[in-house]
Amino acid sequence: MRTLISPSLPPLFSLHFPKPSLFSRPLLTSRHPLTTSSFSLNKLSTNSHHPSVSNRKSHTEASSNPSGEIHVVVGPMFSGKTTTLLRRILSERESGKHVAVIKSDKDDRYSTESIVTHDGEKFPCWSLPDLTSFKGRFGYDAYRNRLEVIGIDEAQFFGDEDLYEFCRVAADEEGKTVIVAGLDGDFMRRRFGSVLDLVPVADTVTKLASRCGVCGGKGLFTLRKSGERVRELIGGAEVYMPVCRRHYVGGGQGVLETARGVLESSTSQRNGTQDLAAAVTSVSPPF
C-alpha cells in the first residue's frame, strides 16, 4: 500500500539506516547545534526523509504505555508558544523519542513546511487542513508503532471535535504525548477555536505572556491594529501587537472599537476608507 509520507515528497519504499540528512536537520540558530538523523519506519511505510519524522534511535519499539499525556501552551501572540513547543519537541527528540509536528495549513506566514517562531527558529512539520488526515498521511503502521510525541502548532485553527478527539485518542488510547500550542483568545479576547476545550483532558496547561507593545508591561492580550473584524486574519506584527490589560482596555482595543464606530459613521458619509490605526494615536512597540 502506498503511503504518502508527505505530499511534497515523493513516496519511497525503502529501508533507510540512520544517517544525517539535510532534510531532517531543522534550520535552527547556531546556538542549537543539532545532530539528528533520518531513519526508516519500516519497509511498508515510505520515505522516512520527511524531516518532521526524526529520531535518534532507529529501531526502538514505540512505548506500549496505554496512557499518554496532553500538554497545552496558550497565550497571546508573540508570547513564546511556538518557541516553547519547539523546545519541548527538541528535548523529546534528544531523549530518543520519535517526534512529529503538525500545524494548521491556514498559517502560511513564514513557511508551509516548518513551524517558525517570530525569532526565526524553524522545525519541519506537516502542514494540514485537519488532524483527521494525519495518520493516513504519516502511515498508520508508523503512527501506531513508532510515533511517540506529537506537536501541534496554531491549534486554534483546527476544528472543534477534530482537535479534541485527536488529542484525547492519542493520549487516552494510543499512549502518545501531545503538546499543543495555540491562542486561547482572539483579538476580542473570546475563546479561539477549541484549544480551551483541552483543559479538562490535559496534564498541564501553561499560559504565557509577552511584553506590552506600549509600556513594556505584561503583554496578556493581542491587539489587532487594523479595522478588520473577522476572527481569522492571518498576520504578524504588521497587524497584531501584544498589550497589557491597561493598554488593551484603555489605549488599545477599546479605543480602536470607539474609533471604529466614529469612522464607520463618518466614512458612510464621506465614502472614504481610513486605516483605523491612523485614527488612533499610533503606538510603536518597543521591539
Ligand SMILES: Nc1ncnc2c1ncn2[C@@H]1O[C@H](COP(=O)(O)OP(=O)(O)O)[C@@H](O)[C@H]1O
Ligand atoms: N511585537 C513583536 N513583534 C515581533 N516579534 C515579537 C514581538 N513581541 C515579541 N516578539 C518576539 O517573538 C518571540 C516569540 O515568538 P513565538 O514563539 O513564535 O511566539 P508565539 O508563537 O506565541 O506567537 C519572542 O521571543 C520575541 O523575540
Ligand SMILES: Cc1cn([C@H]2C[C@H](O)[C@@H](COP(=O)(O)O)O2)c(=O)[nH]c1=O
Ligand atoms: C489574535 C488573532 C490572531 N489571528 C492569527 C494571526 C496569526 O496568523 C495567528 C497566531 O499566530 P501566533 O503568532 O503563532 O500566535 O492567528 C487570528 O486569525 N485572529 C485573531 O484574533
Ligand SMILES: [Zn+2]
Ligand atoms: Zn501596557
